[in-house]
Amino acid sequence: MKHFGTLTASRMTLAMRNKAFLFFSLIMPLAFFFLFAGIFGKGRPEAVTYLMGPIISLTVMGSFWGLSAGLVMYREQGILRRYRLAPLTPADMLASSIAANFILVTPTVILEIVLARVLFHVTSFGDFLSIAVLVTVAIVSFGSLGLVVASVTNTMQETQVICQIIWFALLFFSGATFPVAVLPRIVQRFAVFLPATYLIAGLQKAMVNSTPFWRLGVELTSMIAWAVLAFFVASQLFRWESEEKLPRNAKLWAVATILPFVVLGVWESKYGTVLTESKAIYQSLSSPSGSQSTSPR
Amino acid sequence: MANPVLQVENLSKRYGQVEALRGVSFEVAEGEVFGLLGPNGAGKTSTVEILEGLRSRDGGTVMVCGLDPQREPEALKSEIGAALQATALPDKMRVIEALRLFASFYKRRRDAGELLKRFGLEDKRNSFYNQLSGGQKQRLALAMALVNDPRVLFFDEPTAGLDPQVRREIYDIIEELRGEKKTILFTTHYIEEAEKLCDRVAIVDHGRIIALGTPRELKQHSANTTRLEVRLAKPETEDVLRRLDGVSDCRSLDGAFILHCQRPPQAIVALVKHLEAENNELVSLEISSPSLEDVFIELTGRRLRD
Numbered sequence A: 001m002k003h004f005g006t007l008t009a010s011r012m013t014l015a016m017r018n019k020a021f022l023f024f025s026l027i028m029p030l031a032f033f034f035l036f037a038g039i040f041g042k043g044r045p046e047a048v049t050y051l052m053g054p055i056i057s058l059t060v061m062g063s064f065w066g067l068s069a070g071l072v073m074y075r076e077q078g079i080l081r082r083y084r085l086a087p088l089t090p091a092d093m094l095a096s097s098i099a100a101n102f103i104l105v106t107p108t109v110i111l112e113i114v115l116a117r118v119l120f121h122v123t124s125f126g127d128f129l130s131i132a133v134l135v136t137v138a139i140v141s142f143g144s145l146g147l148v149v150a151s152v153t154n155t156m157q158e159t160q161v162i163c164q165i166i167w168f169a170l171l172f173f174s175g176a177t178f179p180v181a182v183l184p185r186i187v188q189r190f191a192v193f194l195p196a197t198y199l200i201a202g203l204q205k206a207m208v209n210s211t212p213f214w215r216l217g218v219e220l221t222s223m224i225a226w227a228v229l230a231f232f233v234a235s236q237l238f239r240w241e242s243e244e245k246l247p248r249n250a251k252l253w254a255v256a257t258i259l260p261f262v263v264l265g266v267w268e269s270k271y272g273t274v275l276t277e278s279k280a281i282y283q284s285l286s287s288p289s290g291s292q293s294t295s296p297r
Numbered sequence B: 001m002a003n004p005v006l007q008v009e010n011l012s013k014r015y016g017q018v019e020a021l022r023g024v025s026f027e028v029a030e031g032e033v034f035g036l037l038g039p040n041g042a043g044k045t046s047t048v049e050i051l052e053g054l055r056s057r058d059g060g061t062v063m064v065c066g067l068d069p070q071r072e073p074e075a076l077k078s079e080i081g082a083a084l085q086a087t088a089l090p091d092k093m094r095v096i097e098a099l100r101l102f103a104s105f106y107k108r109r110r111d112a113g114e115l116l117k118r119f120g121l122e123d124k125r126n127s128f129y130n131q132l133s134g135g136q137k138q139r140l141a142l143a144m145a146l147v148n149d150p151r152v153l154f155f156d157e158p159t160a161g162l163d164p165q166v167r168r169e170i171y172d173i174i175e176e177l178r179g180e181k182k183t184i185l186f187t188t189h190y191i192e193e194a195e196k197l198c199d200r201v202a203i204v205d206h207g208r209i210i211a212l213g214t215p216r217e218l219k220q221h222s223a224n225t226t227r228l229e230v231r232l233a234k235p236e237t238e239d240v241l242r243r244l245d246g247v248s249d250c251r252s253l254d255g256a257f258i259l260h261c262q263r264p265p266q267a268i269v270a271l272v273k274h275l276e277a278e279n280n281e282l283v284s285l286e287i288s289s290p291s292l293e294d295v296f297i298e299l300t301g302r303r304l305r306d
Helices: A004-016 A019-040 A045-061 A063-076 A079-085 A090-120 A128-152 A156-173 A185-191 A195-208 A217-237 A250-256 A259-271 A274-284 B044-051 B073-077 B095-103 B112-118 B134-145 B164-179 B191-197 B215-221 B238-242 B264-278 B292-300
Strands: B004-015 B018-029 B033-037 B059-064 B080-083 B152-156 B183-188 B200-205 B208-213 B226-232 B247-253 B256-261 B282-288
Touching: A004 A019, A004 A090, A004 B095, A019 A045, A019 A063, A019 A090, A045 A063, A045 A090, A045 A128, A045 A156, A045 A195, A063 A079, A063 A090, A063 A128, A063 A156, A090 A128, A090 A217, A128 A156, A128 A195, A128 A217, A128 A250, A156 A185, A156 A195, A195 A217, A195 A274, A217 A250, A217 A259, B004 B044, B004 B183, B018 B044, B018 B059, B018 B183, B018 B200, B018 B208, B033 B044, B033 B191, B044 B059, B044 B152, B044 B183, B080 B134, B095 B112, B095 B134, B112 B134, B134 B152, B134 B164, B164 B183, B164 B191, B183 B191, B191 B292, B200 B215, B200 B292, B208 B215, B208 B292, B215 B292, B226 B264, B238 B247, B238 B256, B238 B264, B247 B264, B256 B264, B264 B282
Parallel strands: B033 B183, B033 B200, B080 B152, B152 B183
Antiparallel strands: B004 B018, B004 B059, B200 B208, B226 B256, B226 B282, B247 B256
């Protein structure tokens, strides 16, 4: 990992020149921000506070899409082939893309917080340190998810399809668009298996209840375990060229990365408190979201 | 050979059922420009990529600068420079950034500004990669192969797909590198390129080296005969033409006949007489001295560019 620094700087420069990247990491999150805070939350400070959880989560989760598409494009165009000639390791390539993404997405999160303060007069954001820790861990873990997707797909089309499926699952079944509390029971059962559910729940606890990060053990441990596992799998399955064949058990490895959340999901369904806690937070706000009446079923 | 920089012995490589390399052996000395000449799919790229440490081999031994590419790929990477086929850089990377970024990965570096000047890219210094022409991209690829001031350079089809003008520019660059005593291994399917640039050439076909030597040696090997390439109005057989006075051999190729002759004037007279008697006609006639192309045809029965 000797060349981590120079590679990260180069990645950032390239991303800033990329219109698609700016759209997905700045314009789209801001669109979500105004849609949620302005329309769903009707601009009421306490509702906006509550909605900042989903808003920040969406901003951060987008990382996986950008990183996987970026890596697959580099591989398809033969750019990775060129990098391969230099004394670089897969870990150099992967870690630098996560780091660059982290540095570029963080300002968007900060901007969203500032806008909430200035435009919607949100005065309390709860525990800032807690938010910072959650956002950092989430960018790394969702970024790693993207790199795993990139390592098992061969073409841009495949990548886009898989990313869309993951994105919609995260979007609709985790509390990112509709609060988990108002989702049908069957979806709630599914939600406890999704990383995004824990991210959103953690952010809402941190913001609404000012929960310090060391009291977010479940949320943080699961995401950290997931990030480590996903990064490891992505670097093991990393391919410099499209012609390199995937090992036969690669897809199995990729599926293994969801293990932390399968375990957590099973545990949560039996003994868990994440759902009840997020319901409590939801109910503590009298009428937090204008979207509840439009929730499915 | 004293102190060869590249040593390849009995190299073999398979892709599934396909035997890409079947026992390739050669050595390249320090400062030598060595060419692998052959048609597409002959195994040139496989050979080069095994030497670069990008592919594994199935058999044989390989040493590059005293290192085994498969076992010590990291150490090898700082000793070599390469321009691969089908590589690219990010669209929005500037020329100068690419040179600086890749130089930063090595301990031994060459100055990016000097490389720009050398490869005629000074006025493209701040251009994005996707704004460069094909020739400029290729010059940048060659410049990037030099960022670590390597001992050995590998150029895989450095002029493929470039127009003649640009191709000549690349020749000049390789000539210049020869002056710097760099060891260069390059692949090509252009005969003239191999004849012009190489100290020694290995002709590769179907995963084997079928001839190896200096361009002059190879041509002499194919005897001091002159070639007549003729096209006839009506069909004729090789056997009949081979028996003509002054003709030592004949083979048909793409609808033409290639006559090897020691005494061309006799052969032409005999040919014309024979055609008149047969009521056949000469459509075209070309006389040439032997080239590497002929060596290739002699050895494989095919033209190189098929």
